[in-house]
Amino acid sequence: xxxxxxxxxxxxxxxxxxxxxxxxxxxxxxxxxxxxxxxxxxxxxxxxxxxxxxxxxxxxxxxxxxxxxxxxxxxxxxxxxxxxxxxxxxxxxxxxxxxxxxxxxxxxxxxxxxxxxxxxxxxxxxxxxxxxxxxxxxxxxxxxxxxxxxxxxxxxxxxxxxxxxxxxxxxxxxxxxxxxxxxxxxxxxxxxxxxxxxxxxxxxxxxxxxxxxxxxxxxxxxxxxxxxxxxxxxxxxx
Numbered sequence: 001x002x003x004x005x006x007x008x009x010x011x012x013x014x015x016x017x018x019x020x021x022x023x024x025x026x027x028x029x030x031x032x033x034x035x036x037x038x039x040x041x042x043x044x045x046x047x048x049x050x051x052x053x054x055x056x057x058x059x060x061x062x063x064x065x066x067x068x069x070x071x072x073x074x075x076x077x078x079x080x081x082x083x084x085x086x087x088x089x090x091x092x093x094x095x096x097x098x099x100x101x102x103x104x105x106x107x108x109x110x111x112x113x114x115x116x117x118x119x120x121x122x123x124x125x126x127x128x129x130x131x132x133x134x135x136x137x138x139x140x141x142x143x144x145x146x147x148x149x150x151x152x153x154x155x156x157x158x159x160x161x162x163x164x165x166x167x168x169x170x171x172x173x174x175x176x177x178x179x180x181x182x183x184x185x186x187x188x189x190x191x192x193x194x195x196x197x198x199x200x201x202x203x204x205x206x207x208x209x210x211x212x213x214x215x216x217x218x219x220x221x222x223x224x225x226x227x228x229x230x231x232x233x234x235x236x237x238x
Contacts, residue, residue: 003202003203010206011227012227016230023223031218112230112233175208178227
């Protein structure tokens with residue numbers, strides 16, 4: 001599986017999700033939730049952007065410097081809106097993805113194989129807690145690492161390189177967040193699942209490339225569990 005296979009599986013998952021009513025409803029719920037939370041946080045930032053900047057730099061009286069203050073004000077607002085979008089995605093992941101993503105993966109598995117492989121000897125409540133524990137570090141740590149690299153890029157001459165690296169890290173782990181649904185549900189050890197990620201980095205990079213398209217990335221993320229499950233089923237059968 002190479003980079004192009006990753007892109008193809010993501011598109012296959014989107015198409016299957018759109019034409020399957022249950023998957024379409026669940027995907028749209030995720031889409032609406034992320035958009036709603038992002039709009040809420042972005043609206044607060046744009047409403048109070050001058051107050052936010054004033055805490056950093058008091059509005060100058062000189063007209064020669066005032067224009068720079070306005071430019072910095074909107075640059076800061078744009079940055080904060082971007083951070084709000086990332087935090088909104090993380091919040092929606094923690095609150096909703098454990099249920100919705102896993103359910104989308106289960107439905108896809110039943111559609112393709114006709115049945116769902118369930119872990120033996122684990123009650124449903126305990127299984128949910130286990131999956132929730134897996135989701136929090138898997139969704140938050142990679143994105144935080146990417147943001148840290150971006151900030152370091154602004155402060156060092158390696159900015160362009162670190163920006164590319166941070167984007168690559170983010171989309172690889174976002175892709176893995178979806179392909180890891182089935183093995184995590186089947187209680188595979190974390191070490192085994194992480195080795196699987198390292199062995200399939202080109203595929204995960206390709207799967208996550210569509211997450212870089214502004215606007216459409218939220219749509220692809222909403223239906224990504226479908227394509228990721230298709231991939232893992234094919235990988236398991238081979």
